Amino acid sequence: MNKTINNAAWIFVIPVVALVAFNAIIPLMTVVNYSVQETFGDNVFFWHGVGWFQDVLESRRFHDSLLRQLGFTFTILFIEVPLGVAIALAMPRKGPWVSVCLVLMALPLLIPWNVVGAMWNIFALPDIGLLGRGLNALGFDYNFTRQPGDAWFTLIAMDVWHWTSLVVLLAYAGLVSIPDAYYQAAKIDGAKPLAIFRFIQLPKLKRVLTIAVLLRFMDSFMIYTEPFVLTGGGPGNSTTLLSIDLVKIALGQFDLGPAAAMSLIYFLIILLLSWIFYTLMMRNEAQ
Amino acid sequence: MRRLSWLVPTFYILFLMLPIYWLLNMSFKTTNEILGTFTLWPQDFTLDNYRTIFTDPTWYTGYINSLIYVTMNTVLSVCVALPAAYAFSRYRFLGDKHLFFWLLTNRMAPPAVFALPFFQLYSAVGLFDTHIAVALAHTLFNIPLAVWILEGFMSGVPKELDETAYIDGHSFWSFFLKIFVPTIAAGIGVAAFFCFMFSWVELLLAKTLTAVDAKPIAATMTRTASTSGYELGLLAAAGSLTIVPGAFVIYFVRNYIAKGFALGRV
Numbered sequence: 001m002n003k004t005i006n007n008a009a010w011i012f013v014i015p016v017v018a019l020v021a022f023n024a025i026i027p028l029m030t031v032v033n034y035s036v037q038e039t040f041g042d043n044v045f046f047w048h049g050v051g052w053f054q055d056v057l058e059s060r061r062f063h064d065s066l067l068r069q070l071g072f073t074f075t076i077l078f079i080e081v082p083l084g085v086a087i088a089l090a091m092p093r094k095g096p097w098v099s100v101c102l103v104l105m106a107l108p109l110l111i112p113w114n115v116v117g118a119m120w121n122i123f124a125l126p127d128i129g130l131l132g133r134g135l136n137a138l139g140f141d142y143n144f145t146r147q148p149g150d151a152w153f154t155l156i157a158m159d160v161w162h163w164t165s166l167v168v169l170l171a172y173a174g175l176v177s178i179p180d181a182y183y184q185a186a187k188i189d190g191a192k193p194l195a196i197f198r199f200i201q202l203p204k205l206k207r208v209l210t211i212a213v214l215l216r217f218m219d220s221f222m223i224y225t226e227p228f229v230l231t232g233g234g235p236g237n238s239t240t241l242l243s244i245d246l247v248k249i250a251l252g253q254f255d256l257g258p259a260a261a262m263s264l265i266y267f268l269i270i271l272l273l274s275w276i277f278y279t280l281m282m283r284n285e286a287q
Numbered sequence: 288m289r290r291l292s293w294l295v296p297t298f299y300i301l302f303l304m305l306p307i308y309w310l311l312n313m314s315f316k317t318t319n320e321i322l323g324t325f326t327l328w329p330q331d332f333t334l335d336n337y338r339t340i341f342t343d344p345t346w347y348t349g350y351i352n353s354l355i356y357v358t359m360n361t362v363l364s365v366c367v368a369l370p371a372a373y374a375f376s377r378y379r380f381l382g383d384k385h386l387f388f389w390l391l392t393n394r395m396a397p398p399a400v401f402a403l404p405f406f407q408l409y410s411a412v413g414l415f416d417t418h419i420a421v422a423l424a425h426t427l428f429n430i431p432l433a434v435w436i437l438e439g440f441m442s443g444v445p446k447e448l449d450e451t452a453y454i455d456g457h458s459f460w461s462f463f464l465k466i467f468v469p470t471i472a473a474g475i476g477v478a479a480f481f482c483f484m485f486s487w488v489e490l491l492l493a494k495t496l497t498a499v500d501a502k503p504i505a506a507t508m509t510r511t512a513s514t515s516g517y518e519l520g521l522l523a524a525a526g527s528l529t530i531v532p533g534a535f536v537i538y539f540v541r542n543y544i545a546k547g548f549a550l551g552r553v
Contacts, residue, residue: 003376003377003378003379004377004378004379005378005379005380006378006379006380007380007381008380009374009377009378009380009383010374010380010381012370012371012373012374013370013371013374013375013386015367015370015371016367016368016371016390016430016434017386019363019367019423019426019430020390020393020426020427020430020431022423023393023405023423023424023426023427024393024396024427026404026408027401027404027405027408028404030403030404030407030408031400031404086295087295087296087299089292090292090293090294090295090296091295091296092293092296099541099542101296101300102541102542103534103537103538103541104300104303104304105296105299105300105303106537106541107303107307107530107533107534107537108303109484109533110484110487110488110530110532110533110534110536110537111488111529111530111533112487112488112490112504112505112529113488113489113490114490114505114508114509115505115508115526115529115530118508118522118526119306119307119309119310119526120306122309122310122313122519122522122523123305123306123309123310127325128321128322128325128519129309130305130309130327131305131306133325161302161303161306164299165303168299218395221397222395222396222397222398222399224397224398224399224491225490225491229509242397242399243397243398243399244399246397246399246400247399247402247491250399250402250403251402251403256403259403263399263400266397266400267396267397267400270395270396270397271392271395273395274388274391274392274394274395275388278388278391
């Protein structure tokens with residue numbers, strides 16, 4: 001759409017800018033402030049330069065939680081995206097079952113995150129949970145509160161449970177928007193299902209899948225409540241993702257300087273990702 | 288193969304329902320039954336857990352608090368986002384792209400980064416432990432989202448609609464309120480749904496900004512879990528009840544959910 005140039009349109013955005021600025025800029029400046037200062041208590045602060053940033057960037061702890069975070073994010077992406085597309089392909093296109101499927105599938109998305117964590121905790125407990133009890137009955141030695149491997153399995157199962165529906169809904173919306181004429185043409189050409197997927201459905205899905213992948217990427221990068229309630233970052237530090245580590249340092253140990261420096265590094269990583277996201281999306285839009 | 292394809296969504300939905308079933312199952316059991324035996328359905332069916340929640344003010348005020356700040360946040364976010372989304376979809380102005388991207392970055396900001404500064408900011412302005420504080424804090428990620436979704440829907444409305452209305456003699460506000468807003472009613476519904484959803488499910492900020500008077504249900508749950516040991520039945524009942532509002536609003540937007548997640552751009 002060709003837009004009119006009109007600087008008076010700023011009036012319309014002022015309320016949004018004011019509200020978001022109040023919420024974003026003031027707290028962000030507080031964080032920046034803390035990140036360059038050192039304190040020995042009594043609210044006396046003095047200049048510390050980039051020392052905290054160096055400490056954080058060099059610390060084993062930060063590297064470890066960053067690695068765990070990346071591992072988590074990529075694992076869930078590799079499971080959720082193909083699974084979501086597969087389910088969307090198998091879903092009915094018309095009829096009463098469409099609404100039933102959509103409503104039931106969207107349900108996990110609207111459960112408060114701590115309830116998701118608590119629900120999976122109860123579900124997976126080895127003595128009273130259906131999953132834990134079931135796996136043990138099948139002969140697996142499963143205990144997610146003691147064994148790091150099991151904790152990871154539960155964490156990933158929980159995220160797949162919670163968010164695959166998002167990919168399904170997006171992919172489904174993309175599939176429904178393909179006109180029937182495309183399929184008829186493919187039928188005349190005698191195309192196999194695989195060819196239909198590769199040359200008709202996948203290109204049409206590109207746009208929604210970009211959104212899906214990047215939304216999942218960013219949201220999984222900030223995940224906090226669900227793993228916190230499920231495992232609390234344990235056993236040991238085995239499921240301590242970036243957010244959990246950050247809250248531990250900031251609110252648990254009250255190490256404001258390192259926490260602030262870590263926040264900024266964390267935020268910059270996400271900023272970089274969202275910039276890539278934005279550029280990709282705008283390029284899609286321009287086409 | 289096509290004939291068996293219904294199996295895939297069926298199994299998936301089954302997988303989705305299992306943990307929810309387990310939660311419901313627990314909520315109808317007594318604490319003794321939960322801890323003492325392993326049963327697939329309640330042997331000793333009880334509504335005591337629900338009765339406790341509906342009669343004990345520390346529990347039910349949690350739900351009321353959550354609903355109050357979620358509603359405030361939804362109304363605020365959508366009202367403020369409407370004109371802004373219109374500006375982004377119709378006009379080009381100084382710094383528009385940068386501004387849009389900056390709004391977007393706030394959607395990506397991890398709440399963990401903001402928890403402590405938010406606590407200090409809202410304490411400083413005297414809003415700590417009020418519903419307004421949580422509602423305002425949640426606008427951080429809900430306003431960008433609402434602007435984004437509404438902009439997507441508005442860009443789908445041809446510009447000729449605006450021009451025709453002006454030729455017919457409508458003033459800007461009369462056009463905007465009487466013609467444009469009804470045209471994108473579906474988009475507004477979807478934006479409101481998403482604001483509701485993200486404000487309803489968020490816990491970290493809501494918990495950090497409240498103590499007693501505006502404590503959300505989610506915080507009541509975590510505190511009960513830690514203070515009174517293992518009241519699993521009660522916890523399960525409280526959890527089950529938090530699913531209800533979500534299920535209720537999903538039903539109304541079921542045909543638009545996907546479009547909303549695609550930010551109005553399918």
